[in-house]
Amino acid sequence: MALRVLVVFGGPSSEHEVSRMSAQGVGASLAQAGCDVVYAEVDRDGRWRSGGEYLDPFGAGRPGVDVVFPLIHGPFGEDGSLQGLLEWCGVPYVGSDVVGSAVAIDKAVMKTVLSAAGLPAVRWCLVHRHELADGREVLERCEALGDYPRFVKPARLGSSVAVSKVRSDAELLAALASAARYDERVLVEEGVRARELECAILGGRPPRASAVGEIRHRREFYDYTAKYDAGAGTRLDIPARVEEGVAAQVRALAVAAFEACAARDLARVDFFLTDDGRLLVNEINTLPGFTPYSMYPLLWQASGMSPAELALALVQAAAARGPRPRREADAGEGGTSARPEAAR
Numbered sequence: 421m422a423l424r425v426l427v428v429f430g431g432p433s434s435e436h437e438v439s440r441m442s443a444q445g446v447g448a449s450l451a452q453a454g455c456d457v458v459y460a461e462v463d464r465d466g467r468w469r470s471g472g473e474y475l476d477p478f479g480a481g482r483p484g485v486d487v488v489f490p491l492i493h494g495p496f497g498e499d500g501s502l503q504g505l506l507e508w509c510g511v512p513y514v515g516s517d518v519v520g521s522a523v524a525i526d527k528a529v530m531k532t533v534l535s536a537a538g539l540p541a542v543r544w545c546l547v548h549r550h551e552l553a554d555g556r557e558v559l560e561r562c563e564a565l566g567d568y569p570r571f572v573k574p575a576r577l578g579s580s581v582a583v584s585k586v587r588s589d590a591e592l593l594a595a596l597a598s599a600a601r602y603d604e605r606v607l608v609e610e611g612v613r614a615r616e617l618e619c620a621i622l623g624g625r626p627p628r629a630s631a632v633g634e635i636r637h638r639r640e641f642y643d644y645t646a647k648y649d650a651g652a653g654t655r656l657d658i659p660a661r662v663e664e665g666v667a668a669q670v671r672a673l674a675v676a677a678f679e680a681c682a683a684r685d686l687a688r689v690d691f692f693l694t695d696d697g698r699l700l701v702n703e704i705n706t707l708p709g710f711t712p713y714s715m716y717p718l719l720w721q722a723s724g725m726s727p728a729e730l731a732l733a734l735v736q737a738a739a740a741r742g743p744r745p746r747r748e749a750d751a752g753e754g755g756t757s758a759r760p761e762a763a764r
Contacts (some may be wrong), residue, residue: 423455424591426485426514427737428502429722430462433494434577434602434629438709441489445710445717446731449704450489450639453732458485462492487735488513490707494577494693497705510743514734517744527575527607530681537674537680538542542692543610546575549600555593561591562608569611570597573601586609595687612700614692617660620708621738622730623685627632627678634660656715658722662693677704688716739759 427450428441440461444722447457460470468475488511490502500522516524523584524530528546543565549556549568556651562570570593573583582602584595592608599606636655660667662672674689681687681704688708708716710727717727725733 422481423487423735423739424458424485425450425455426458426460426488427491428438428460428462428488428497429491430464430757431464431492431494432464432499433492433496434582435493435550436464438711439491439493439497441711442709442714445712445714445727446489446491449710449717449727449731450735452728455732456733462497466496487510487738489731489735490515491710493707493709495525499576499691501516507744510746512741512743514685514738516682516684516687520684523681523708524683524687525576527573527703528605528651530608530704533680534677534701534704537607537676539677539680540699541701542612545608547596547606547608549604549606551592552596552600558596560590563609563631571609571611572599572610573607574599575605575607576603608728612692612694614694614700615660615702616702617662617670617691617693618715618719619670619689619691620716620723621674621678621687621689622720622725622733623678623683623687631659631721632662632667633658633715633719633722634662654713654719656713658715658718666681666693666699671697672714673701677701679681682707685737686716688719 426648426676427443429439431439447459450457458470461470462468465520467745470652490497490506492498492502496502502516503516505511507518511648515521523533531541531544545561545565551558568587569585570592571583571585572592582599584598586592586595596598596608597608618633622628622630626677634657636657670691673691677689678687681708683704686706686708688704688705690705692702694700704715708714710717717730720730721727
């Protein structure tokens with residue numbers, strides 16, 4: 421019997437339209453793989469719609485589907501909020517659980533975890549919105565990052581929304597104020613001259629790493645336009661033109677980052693290969709895009725797995741794992757209940 425999959429997309433964040441594009445890609449792939457696909461769009465005000473009608477898909481405790489494929493990028497969909505709701509409702513879902521999602525969405529928490537795991541990264545510091553009242557103190561703290569340029573980004577957004585490249589103290593303070601409109605926590609990172617490499621992870625025991633890809637763009641940095649505008653001239657080289665030793669190191673570090681952040685099922689890990697030969701982990705994304713320009717499905721396609729095969733593997737893994745058990749002591753292999761029937 422075909423799996424019935426609920427694809428949830430939209431949401432209140434600035435990545436609403438990216439989420440819509442991802443849902444179209446995943447839904448088409450699942451349909452091609454023989455799944456029964458149902459869509460639910462979450463409006464910016466939090467209401468759910470399906471087929472043009474507002475609904476409460478969890479009003480009866482759980483929806484009439486086998487698996488949920490969450491594709492709400494950013495806050496409320498990628499940060500553990502939706503994952504927590506699905507666990508309360510006892511519904512299997514694709515992707516990282518509450519912990520893995522929460523760790524990866526917050527770039528400061530993520531980088532702290534990666535550092536504790538001994539993974540190399542650029543220098544960075546965290547600035548809170550309330551600290552911007554004393555610009556001089558913020559500037560002094562950021563001096564430890566070295567010379568300009570630097571990058572400023574909201575800690576809990578993706579798709580390069582509100583990310584700025586700055587070259588002076590004045591630009592830094594202006595960029596911090598702009599990013600703080602989106603998030604109370606803002607990251608400042610040192611700028612490095614580097615190539616941008618990416619690797620996709622498919623969860624399992626052990627996790628599998630894809631071929632390595634490289635992003636080549638014509639803009640100041642890999643911003644929202646470079647990612648999603650077909651006319652921006654961005655080129656994706658898959659596989660990346662790097663030595664096999666470098667590619668092997670990327671794949672090993674990608675798996676290490678995936679495991680350190682307690683990710684599950686899927687992730688894309690981004691790297692810098694600096695001009696002086698250092699390989700640095702930039703970020704891990706536990707809900708990567710599935711648009712026609714997204715690296716995650718393209719990397720797996722280059723590794724021999726079609727988009728339909730990839731989407732099916734993800735929902736089959738979630739279905740086999742089942743919902744989170746109500747008591748951890750009851751969890752058997754794959755997360756299913758090990759209690760005898762008489763005890764239920």
